[in-house]
Amino acid sequence: MPEVLIVDDALFMRKLIRDALEPLGFVVVGEAANGREALERFSELAPDLVTLDIVMPEMDGLEALKQIRMQDEEAKVIMITAVDQRDAMLTAMNLGVADFVVKPFEPERIVSAVEKALGRVG
Amino acid sequence: MPPPPSLSKVLASAVEDANTKVMRMSSDRIELHSTGMHTVPLDEIGGLLGGETTHVVGVGMTLARDPLLRYLMVMTPEGRRRIVLPLVGEAALDDPAMMESVLEEMGNILGSTLANALATSLGRDLRTGTPELIADLAGAILSSVVGSLPDVADPVPLLDVSFRADGEAANASMFLFFEASLAEKLCLVRGQ
Numbered sequence: 001m002p003e004v005l006i007v008d009d010a011l012f013m014r015k016l017i018r019d020a021l022e023p024l025g026f027v028v029v030g031e032a033a034n035g036r037e038a039l040e041r042f043s044e045l046a047p048d049l050v051t052l053d054i055v056m057p058e059m060d061g062l063e064a065l066k067q068i069r070m071q072d073e074e075a076k077v078i079m080i081t082a083v084d085q086r087d088a089m090l091t092a093m094n095l096g097v098a099d100f101v102v103k104p105f106e107p108e109r110i111v112s113a114v115e116k117a118l119g120r121v122g
Numbered sequence: 123m124p125p126p127p128s129l130s131k132v133l134a135s136a137v138e139d140a141n142t143k144v145m146r147m148s149s150d151r152i153e154l155h156s157t158g159m160h161t162v163p164l165d166e167i168g169g170l171l172g173g174e175t176t177h178v179v180g181v182g183m184t185l186a187r188d189p190l191l192r193y194l195m196v197m198t199p200e201g202r203r204r205i206v207l208p209l210v211g212e213a214a215l216d217d218p219a220m221m222e223s224v225l226e227e228m229g230n231i232l233g234s235t236l237a238n239a240l241a242t243s244l245g246r247d248l249r250t251g252t253p254e255l256i257a258d259l260a261g262a263i264l265s266s267v268v269g270s271l272p273d274v275a276d277p278v279p280l281l282d283v284s285f286r287a288d289g290e291a292a293n294a295s296m297f298l299f300f301e302a303s304l305a306e307k308l309c310l311v312r313g314q
Contacts, residue, residue, distance in 0.1 A: 012223035015210060016147070055252075082234065104147035104231060 002118050003029040005045055007038040007064065008053040008080060013103070017051055020107035021114060035059025042068050049076045049117055051110070054088050062088055065095050076117045129308055130159040133281050136239035143231050151208040152287045161277035167264050170280070171196060171295065174261025181229025182267065184251035185237045189301035191248070193236055194267055195229055196260070201285070201292035208288045222255050229253040232296070244307055267299055275305040
């Protein structure tokens with residue numbers, strides 16, 4: 001089953017994403033609370049997909065995305081954004097992000113973004 | 123040219139917008155509504171929250187700097203419990219970090235929608251700060267907020283909001299603190 005790394009500085013958001021994905025068979029192999037931790041986990045775990053918040057302490061999501069994609073140019077990353085982060089979204093698109101989910105989101109939205117990024121939608 | 127909307131209409135509209143987001147995040151288990159807005163003299167605020175020695179929890183957020191505009195949402199610990207429960211379940215009630223994270227996210231939603239609504243009224247972009255969690259005696263919290271605000275406008279707009287979570291109500295008070303120099307612009311949008 002696809003393995004997912006969840007990256008968000010908010011404990012509650014990490015739980016929301018986990019609770020949306022696990023019942024459908026996705027395996028949450030790890031969590032990270034900032035970009036720096038995200039890079040460490042990504043290297044250790046080699047997940048199939050990463051969900052990545054933009055605004056985080058220590059290292060933000062855009063820098064983490066850039067470095068993840070440098071480590072693995074095939075890495076699939078979904079950015080979790082707020083609606084007023086258009087500039088960040090544009091940067092993320094140029095860095096090869098797979099999709100965006102605007103928060104707050106319905107659980108179904110994160111599921112459909114993950115499935116689409118993994119090519120599981122028919 | 124129609125008159126600008128009143129501050130109470132702007133804030134009520136912001137809460138409706140926040141309600142849409144809260145319902146989306148909670149899969150419709152939590153609703154949020156405003157129940158009224160009025161202004162309160164600064165020195166009477168502590169008494170409104172059940173007394174200055176009442177323990178409250180809440181979220182504060184800077185909505186704008188120069189001049190400073192801050193919002194503060196406070197509720198009782200029981201109110202927070204009622205919001206947290208449908209979102210993360212019973213287990214979270216023993217997890218202080220999770221309870222704080224939920225409140226922070228609620229505060230973030232409210233703060234960002236307030237900022238969007240007030241930005242239109244004030245005719246400028248508002249860059250919000252990060253939510254700051256609060257847990258203290260009502261009097262201490264309010265003193266701290268007022269102390270951090272040079273020349274705070276008096277009286278203070280107060281918006282009463284009600285969360286309805288799985289049939290249970292959790293009331294909260296939202297205050298808008300701002301420098302006196304902003305009062306005229308906000309008064310202009312009062313339209314009253």
